[in-house]
Structure formats: C-alpha cells, structure tokens
Amino acid sequence: xPILFELKSKPGLPLDVRNLVPDxxxxxxxxxxxxxxxxxxxxxxxxxQWFDVSGESGDAEVVFQGSLENVHAIGHSMSCGKIxxxxxTGRHVxxxxxxxxxxxxxxxxxxxxxxxxxxxxxxxxDAGDHVGGCYPGAKYGMNRGVILIAGSAGKGxxxxxxxxxxxxxxxVADHTAWQMRAGxxxxxxxxxxxxxxxxxxxxxxxxxxxxxxxxxxxxxxVVVPVVAMLDRWLAGVCDRYGISVPSIAAxxxxxxxxxxxxxxxxxxxxxxxx
Numbered sequence: 030x031p032i033l034f035e036l037k038s039k040p041g042l043p044l045d046v047r048n049l050v051p052d053x054x055x056x057x058x059x060x061x062x063x064x065x066x067x068x069x070x071x072x073x074x075x076x077x078q079w080f081d082v083s084g085e086s087g088d089a090e091v092v093f094q095g096s097l098e099n100v101h102a103i104g105h106s107m108s109c110g111k112i113x114x115x116x117x118t119g120r121h122v123x124x125x126x127x128x129x130x131x132x133x134x135x136x137x138x139x140x141x142x143x144x145x146x147x148x149x150x151x152x153x154x155d156a157g158d159h160v161g162g163c164y165p166g167a168k169y170g171m172n173r174g175v176i177l178i179a180g181s182a183g184k185g186x187x188x189x190x191x192x193x194x195x196x197x198x199x200x201v202a203d204h205t206a207w208q209m210r211a212g213x214x215x216x217x218x219x220x221x222x223x224x225x226x227x228x229x230x231x232x233x234x235x236x237x238x239x240x241x242x243x244x245x246x247x248x249x250x251v252v253v254p255v256v257a258m259l260d261r262w263l264a265g266v267c268d269r270y271g272i273s274v275p276s277i278a279a280x281x282x283x284x285x286x287x288x289x290x291x292x293x294x295x296x297x298x299x300x301x302x303x
Contacts, residue, residue, distance in 0.1 A: 032084035036095025042070035047102035051089040051110025104131045123150045147173040151270045155180035162188035179272045198274035217275045228295040245287030252281050
C-alpha cells in the first residue's frame with residue numbers, strides 16, 4: 030500500500046514538499062511523517078498541518094492527492110521509488126531527481142525535470158515553461174532520464190540539455206532546445222520560433238515543418254533507422270503508462286544541421302509522412 034498524502038485544503042502560499050520523497054519516508058510511520066517539516070512561504074510547518082497521511086512504512090511508492098496547484102517541488106532530488114500525483118501540481122516537479130518515476134495525472138507548472146540526472150517523469154496533461162532546463166549560471170540542464178508529456182509544453186524546453194530524452198505529444202512554445210548540448214527531443218505538435226538556437230549537438234525530431242533558423246543548413250532527405258527504433262521504444266513507454274502520443278510516422282526525414290554559430294553539429298529531423 031502506498032504512502033498517501035491527501036491535501037486538506039488549498040494553500041494560499043507556496044507549499045514546498047521536496048523532502049516528501051520515497052527515499053526519505055519509506056521507512057517511516059504515518060505519524061513520523063506527519064511530524065516532518067515542509068515549507069510554507071518563508072517558514073516551516075509540520076506535514077500534518079496540511080496533509081492527512083496514511084499507508085504503510087517500507088513502501089517506496091508515494092501518492093499526492095488534492096488541489097495541488099500551489100504545491101511545489103514534488104519529487105525533488107528523489108533517487109528511487111515512484112510518486113503518483115492525482116491532479117495538477119506546481120513548479121519544480123522532479124527537479125534534480127536521479128532515479129525512480131513520477132506520474133502526474135494532470136498538468137504541471139514551470140521547471141519540471143530541472144537538472145534531472147535520471148529517472149522518468151510522465152505528465153498526462155500539459156507542462157509549463159523550461160522543461161528539463163537548468164538554473165541561472167548552471168552549465169547543463171537535464172543530464173539523463175526521460176520526460177514524457179502527453180499534452181503541450183511552454184517555452185525554453187530542453188534549455189542546455191546534456192543527455193536524456195524529452196517527448197511532447199502536443200505543441201511547444203519559443204526557444205525549444207536553446208543552447209542544447211546533446212540528447213533527444215521529439216515534438217509531435219507545432220513548434221513556435223527559435224528552435225535549436227545556439228545548439229551544439231543533439232537531435233530534434235519534429236512532425237511538422239516550420240521556418241528554420243537562418244543558421245541551420247539543409248541536408249538531404251534520408252532514411253534514419255534510429256527513428257524507427259525510437260518509435261518502437263516510445264510505443265512501449267506509452268503502453269506502460271497508459272497514455273497516448275502519436276507515432277513517428279515517417280519513411281524518411283528531411284535533415285537540417287546547426288546551429289552554425291555554435292559549431293553546426295546538431296541535427297533537426299523533419300519526419301516525412303508515409
């Protein structure tokens with residue numbers, strides 16, 4: 030039986046629950062967990078003030094339930110286990126996580142997967158800005174792991190991404206893959222402006238054409254076997270989590286290379302429909 034955190038009422042101030050991860054609470058009783066402190070605005074309060082806690086100790090699965098839009102940092106720095114979020118939630122979901130999985134049955138706000146080092150984040154709704162990015166001054170953003178968003182995502186997705194995979198079933202806003210260092214981004218919907226600006230390496234796969242940055246050079250239309258491999262992998266992931274995103278329906282891809290101002294070793298692949 031998972032450890033259940035049921036929110037008593039919607040907080041008027043940001044509620045930071047970064048310490049309520051399976052790593053920390055799996056060996057605690059509900060009473061012990063209720064005595065832990067979490068952040069409310071600029072002060073600390075006991076968990077029991079805001080959550081009804083139930084479940085059994087020893088279980089590495091945590092469930093959050095309630096009106097969680099102002100509850101932030103769920104799964105921050107987690108390294109094992111599973112977190113299920115029943116509803117939409119706030120910022121910094123899975124930031125700095127290195128393992129385990131987070132499944133959100135709703136939307137997430139800004140900064141999900143910030144500087145994550147491993148693990149999986151699945152969002153059945155939409156995501157806000159700066160998915161898989163990094164904090165100001167940091168060298169790299171997301172450096173391993175998988176982020177799967179069934180809906181759309183905001184601006185700055187994959188900022189300074191170093192490794193890992195981000196999949197978006199819907200649209201993305203401006204500055205996707207800005208300063209991308211490596212890794213893979215797949216977008217099934219429409220891309221807004223400034224895709225791949227200042228990217229050094231990495232792969233972006235899109236389903237719909239859009240005006241390419243002038244610093245990208247067009248290459249040939251080719252068959253890329255790895256696209257079919259990614260399609261099979263993605264089908265398995267979607268089946269596991271019970272979500273639906275389109276297939277990478279392509280017999281070949283149009284290739285673009287850039288950003289020329291950053292070495293030109295990144296690739297942008299536009300899937301050509303069968």
